[in-house]
Amino acid sequence: MKPFAYAHPGDVAEAVRDVAAEPNAVFLAGGTNLVDHLKLGIATPDLVVDVRTLTSREVTDLPDGGLRLGAASTNSEVAADRRVRERYPVLAQALLAGATGQLRNMATTGGNPLQRTRCVYFGDVTTPCNKREPGSGCSAVGGYTRYLAVLGVPAALPDPTAPETCIATHPSDMAVALAALDAQVQVLGPAGTRTIPFGELHRLVGDDPSTDTTLEHGELITSIDLPPLPAGTRSSYRKVRDRASYAYALVSVAAVVSGDDVRIALGGVAHKPWRATRAEELLRGRPLTDHAVRAAMDAELAGAQPQPGVGGGNGFKIPLAARTVVATLRELTSEATR
Amino acid sequence: MDAEISLRVDGESHRLTVDTRTTLLDALRERLGNTSPKKGCDHGQCGACTVLLDGQRSLICLALAVAHDGAEITTADGLAPAGELHPVQQAFLEQDAFQCGYCTPGQVCSAVGVLDEVARGWPSHVTEDLTGDVELSDAEVSERMSGNLCRCAAYENITPAVQQAGAR
Ligand SMILES: Cc1cc2nc3c(=O)[nH]c(=O)nc-3n(C[C@H](O)[C@H](O)[C@H](O)COP(=O)(O)OP(=O)(O)OC[C@H]3O[C@@H](n4cnc5c(N)ncnc54)[C@H](O)[C@@H]3O)c2cc1C
Ligand code: SF4
Ligand code: FES
Ligand code: FES
Numbered sequence: 492m493k494p495f496a497y498a499h500p501g502d503v504a505e506a507v508r509d510v511a512a513e514p515n516a517v518f519l520a521g522g523t524n525l526v527d528h529l530k531l532g533i534a535t536p537d538l539v540v541d542v543r544t545l546t547s548r549e550v551t552d553l554p555d556g557g558l559r560l561g562a563a564s565t566n567s568e569v570a571a572d573r574r575v576r577e578r579y580p581v582l583a584q585a586l587l588a589g590a591t592g593q594l595r596n597m598a599t600t601g602g603n604p605l606q607r608t609r610c611v612y613f614g615d616v617t618t619p620c621n622k623r624e625p626g627s628g629c630s631a632v633g634g635y636t637r638y639l640a641v642l643g644v645p646a647a648l649p650d651p652t653a654p655e656t657c658i659a660t661h662p663s664d665m666a667v668a669l670a671a672l673d674a675q676v677q678v679l680g681p682a683g684t685r686t687i688p689f690g691e692l693h694r695l696v697g698d699d700p701s702t703d704t705t706l707e708h709g710e711l712i713t714s715i716d717l718p719p720l721p722a723g724t725r726s727s728y729r730k731v732r733d734r735a736s737y738a739y740a741l742v743s744v745a746a747v748v749s750g751d752d753v754r755i756a757l758g759g760v761a762h763k764p765w766r767a768t769r770a771e772e773l774l775r776g777r778p779l780t781d782h783a784v785r786a787a788m789d790a791e792l793a794g795a796q797p798q799p800g801v802g803g804g805n806g807f808k809i810p811l812a813a814r815t816v817v818a819t820l821r822e823l824t825s826e827a828t829r
Numbered sequence: 830m831d832a833e834i835s836l837r838v839d840g841e842s843h844r845l846t847v848d849t850r851t852t853l854l855d856a857l858r859e860r861l862g863n864t865s866p867k868k869g870c871d872h873g874q875c876g877a878c879t880v881l882l883d884g885q886r887s888l889i890c891l892a893l894a895v896a897h898d899g900a901e902i903t904t905a906d907g908l909a910p911a912g913e914l915h916p917v918q919q920a921f922l923e924q925d926a927f928q929c930g931y932c933t934p935g936q937v938c939s940a941v942g943v944l945d946e947v948a949r950g951w952p953s954h955v956t957e958d959l960t961g962d963v964e965l966s967d968a969e970v971s972e973r974m975s976g977n978l979c980r981c982a983a984y985e986n987i988t989p990a991v992q993q994a995g996a997r
Binding site for chain 1: 898
C-alpha cells in the first residue's frame with residue numbers, strides 16, 4: 492500500500508475544503524470498498540479524509556412525508572429501520588440482498604452507491620484496464636464477461652484496445668432500489684450544496700471509462716432522500732445470483748408500482764443502475780399482464796449487446812432480465828389483488 | 830505516516846502509534862499480541878477477522894486503525910471472563926461446530942452479533958415478513974452467517990450451535 496496522510500476534520504465543510512485542496516485526496520466512510528482498493532494498489536491517494544463520523548448517522552422524517560438517510564447511516568441500520576421496511580420494502584430488500592451482515596454493519600449510505608463500477612480485471616493491477624489506467628485497454632472484452640454489461644455498450648465485441656472501451660457493471664444492490672425510488676442525493680461541494688436526482692449520479696461509459704459518477708472532486712454526499720410514495724404503492728427487489736447468499740447480482744430488479752405508474756430499475760446489466768424507461772412508458776396505464784410486461788421488456792432490451800466470453804459469455808442476461816421483471820411485477824400485482 | 834491512537838480491546842486500554850496504513854486486524858495481531866481474530870483473505874471476503882467493533886460484528890481487515898481511534902473492541906478471546914465460556918462458545922463445543930478451528934473465533938463473534946441482531950428484530954434476506962418476528966430457522970442462520978466461510982465445512986454443526994445459543 493502506498494503511504495498516505497490521514498485527516499479527520501472537525502466538520503463536513505472542513506472535510507470538503509481538505510479534499511478540494513488536494514487533487515489526489517479521497518473521502519473515507521465505512522472503508523469496505525476503499526480499503527480493499529488501497530490494499531490492491533488500485534486506489535493510491537496522497538490524502539484520506541475520514542467523514543464517517545462527520546455526516547449524519549440518522550434516518551429522519553422529511554416534511555413532505557419522505558425519509559432522509561444520513562450519509563453515515565449503515566446499510567444494516569437503514570434495512571432495519573421500521574419506516575424503511577414498511578414504506579420502502581424495495582430498499583430494505585435490496586440492502587439485505589447485498590454483501591454480508593458484517594459488511595452491512597460497516598457500509599454506509601454515502602459509500603455504497605459510490606463503490607467503484609468494476610470487473611475482476613479492474614482488481615488485478617497486472618492486466619490492462621481503461622478504468623484503472625486510462626488508455627491501457629480493456630481486458631474484459633471476450634474474457635470473463637459473466638457479470639458484465641449488456642446495456643449501454645456499443646457492440647457485442649467492442650475494440651479492446653480503444654481507450655473508451657469498458658463493459659463493467661455497477662455492483663451495488665442498494666443503488667438499483669434508489670434508482671427505482673427516484674431518490675435525491677444531497678451534496679456539499681466547494682461551490683456549495685446541490686441536489687442530484689439519483690438517476691444522474693452515475694455515468695454510462697461515454698468516452699471516459701475512468702469516471703463512474705457525475706460528482707466533482709471534493710463533492711461530499713451528506714444524505715440521500717427518499718421521496719414520499721402515493722398510498723397503496725407496492726415495491727420489491729429481486730436478485731438473481733450464482734449462490735443463494737453472498738454473491739453479486741447477475742441480474743437484479745427493483746420495481747415500484749403506484750396506481751397506473753410502474754418504475755423498473757435493473758442491476759447487473761450496465762455501467763450504472765439502469766432505469767427501464769422505455770418499458771415503463773409502454774406499461775404506464777396498462778394492466779401489468781405477463782404478456783404486456785414481457786413485450787415492454789423486449790422493447791427495453793432491443794439494443795442489448797450480449798458479450799461473448801469464457802463459459803458462454805453473458806447473453807443469458809437478456810432473457811433473464813426480461814423474465815425477472817415479469818416475475819417481480821407478477822408477484823407485486825398478485826399481492827395487490829389478493 | 831504515523832498516528833497515535835487509543836483502543837480498548839477485551840476490556841483493556843492501549844495507546845499505540847500506528848502507520849496510517851495499518852488495519853485494526855494487524856494492530857491487534859502484530860502490535861497488541863491478540864491473535865484471536867484471524868487473517869484469512871485480508872479482503873473482507875471470509876469473515877475470519879470478525880470481532881465486535883463498538884458492539885457490532887465487523888471485519889477488521891477492512892478497518893483502518895487510525896479511523897477507529899477510541900474504539901471498543903471485543904474479540905472471541907474477551908467474550909467471557911478468563912476461564913469461562915460465553916454461551917455461544919459453549920454451544921460450539923457441545924455441537925462440535927469446528928474442525929481445524931481457524932475460522933472459529935470469527936464464527937463465534939459473528940454468531941454473538943447475529944443473536945443480538947435477531948433480538949433487535951432485524952430482518953434478513955430470507956425473512957418472509959419484513960415487519961414480523963424472526964425465528965432462528967436453519968435458513969435464517971445460514972443466511973445471517975453466510976459471511977463466515979469454513980474451509981473444513983463445519984456448517985452442519987455451526988447452524989445448530991447458533992440455534993442452541995439463541996435458545997438460551
Ligand atoms: C466481499 C464483499 C462482498 C460484497 N458484496 C456486495 C453485494 O452483494 N452487493 C452490494 O451492493 N455490495 C457488495 N459489496 C460492496 C459493499 O456494499 C461496499 O463496499 C460498501 O457499500 C461501500 O460503502 P463504505 O461506506 O464502506 O464505502 P467506502 O469504502 O468508505 O467508500 C467507497 C467510495 O465512496 C467514497 N465515499 C464514501 N462516502 C462518501 C460520501 N459521503 N461522499 C462522497 N464520497 C464518499 C469513497 O471516497 C470511496 O471512493 C461487497 C463488498 C465486499 C468486500
Ligand atoms: S470492463 Fe472496464 S473495469 Fe473491466 S477491464 Fe475493461 S475497462 Fe477495466
Ligand atoms: S480476513 Fe477479514 S474477511 Fe477475511
Ligand atoms: S473449522 Fe477449519 S476453517 Fe472452519
